[in-house]
Amino acid sequence: MSKIVQAVNAMISNKDKISGIVGNGQAEFFFLYDRKHKWSILRRSGGIEDYTIFYYPTSRPLNELADFEPDDWQDFDEIVSYSTKEIGTREALQSFRALFLLIKEMRFGIDEALDEIIDGF
Amino acid sequence: MSNVIVDVISVLANVFTIAASGLALWIFFSKRLQISSVLKLLLSYSMQISLRELNDKLDQINNLRVAEDFEEIGNIFHDIFGQVRGNSRLYREFSSLIENAELNIASQKLFSEAKKRALVSEIREKLRHLDMMNVEGKFAGEKE
Numbered sequence: 627m628s629k630i631v632q633a634v635n636a637m638i639s640n641k642d643k644i645s646g647i648v649g650n651g652q653a654e655f656f657f658l659y660d661r662k663h664k665w666s667i668l669r670r671s672g673g674i675e676d677y678t679i680f681y682y683p684t685s686r687p688l689n690e691l692a693d694f695e696p697d698d699w700q701d702f703d704e705i706v707s708y709s710t711k712e713i714g715t716r717e718a719l720q721s722f723r724a725l726f727l728l729i730k731e732m733r734f735g736i737d738e739a740l741d742e743i744i745d746g747f
Numbered sequence: 748m749s750n751v752i753v754d755v756i757s758v759l760a761n762v763f764t765i766a767a768s769g770l771a772l773w774i775f776f777s778k779r780l781q782i783s784s785v786l787k788l789l790l791s792y793s794m795q796i797s798l799r800e801l802n803d804k805l806d807q808i809n810n811l812r813v814a815e816d817f818e819e820i821g822n823i824f825h826d827i828f829g830q831v832r833g834n835s836r837l838y839r840e841f842s843s844l845i846e847n848a849e850l851n852i853a854s855q856k857l858f859s860e861a862k863k864r865a866l867v868s869e870i871r872e873k874l875r876h877l878d879m880m881n882v883e884g885k886f887a888g889e890k891e
Contacts, residue, residue, distance in 0.1 A: 652854065668856065672849025673842075678857065696855035697814045707857075711850065 627717060630708045634679065634721045638728055647733040648692040655729045656692045664688050667726050677722035678709040794881050797834060798874050801827055805867050805874075813863050817855045820863065824852050827870070840877060844869065 637644060637659055646658040654668040664682040669675075682691060684704035699705070710719040731737055775782070804827050811820050828845050831837045838845075848866055852858055 652856075654854070654856070668854055670850050670853035670857070672851075672853055673846030674850055676850055676853075678854075696817065699856045700814075700859060709857075 628713060628715075630679065631713070631715070631718050631721050634725050638721070638725055641728060641732070644729065644732065646688055647729055648689060649733055650692045650694075652696070655726075655733055656688050657729055658688060664691065666691070667722070667729055669726055674711070675719070675723070676709055676711045677719070677726050678707055679722060679725075681706045681708075791881055794836070795878075797830065797837065798878050798881065801830065801874055802871065804830075805871050808863065809867055813855070813858060813860045817858070821852045824848065824866075837877075840873065841870075844873065 643660045644657050645661060646656075648656045650656070652668075653670070654666055656664070656666040659665055664684065666680045666682070668678045668680070670678065682705055684691075686704075694702070710722050804823050808820055808823050811823075813820060828849060831841045831845060848870075851862055851866060
């Protein structure tokens with residue numbers, strides 16, 4: 627299993643360390659892991675489904691990154707990307723998809739809503 | 748007397764029917780190559796129109812810039828994908844290309860002017876190849 631897939635699995639199991647989630651309205655969510663590492667995850671769909679995870683080794687704050695215009699990324703170097711299509715394994719797709727769903731659920735507070743329903747609130 | 752007239756007319760009618768259907772059969776068998784080539788011509792003409800439309804759409808995309816008109820580029824690409832999906836012969840040739848292209852244009856963050864040009868050139872080259880096959884009658888004329 628590649629290291630990034632292991633890291634994503636670790637993020638999913640330690641979801642308490644995920645914070646500061648912001649969306650940019652384009653199927654991408656930015657978040658902090660362990661309060662210092664800046665990440666984002668992007669979903670693309672067409673005939674096939676792809677998830678790309680970005681790591682930002684930059685001093686810029688997360689909110690600033692989330693406010694980037696799409697065109698701004700063309701000249702931005704402090705970014706590393708991992709895409710499930712490039713990795714090409716089924717486990718990468720499953721892990722990345724699970725993380726995307728988790729982040730999205732956390733962003734919109736789905737967990738609390740579901741808890742309320744389950745507890746018969 | 749009137750019975751004789753009716754008999755004569757019905758014999759004549761039958762003779763003409765046999766002659767007419769014989770003529771139809773003769774034309775069908777002796778000219779079947781010509782008939783099929785007319786049908787092929789029609790098919791090839793409609794394919795020609797589709798290919799030309801696709802080329803026009805690619806020209807439109809070429810004139811747009813990713814930085815300013817990403818949304819419009821995505822719309823026209825989807826227009827192309829829809830047209831290709833609606834044509835079984837085109838779809839057979841383009842299915843894998845479309846999958847990749849759809850993914851590429853799903854997010855502007857991972858798309859660029861260079862990728863747009865690569866995509867347009869790839870589709871255009873494939874269309875040209877199909878156009879050649881079409882002219883040779885190998886594409887539109889082939890059986891489903």
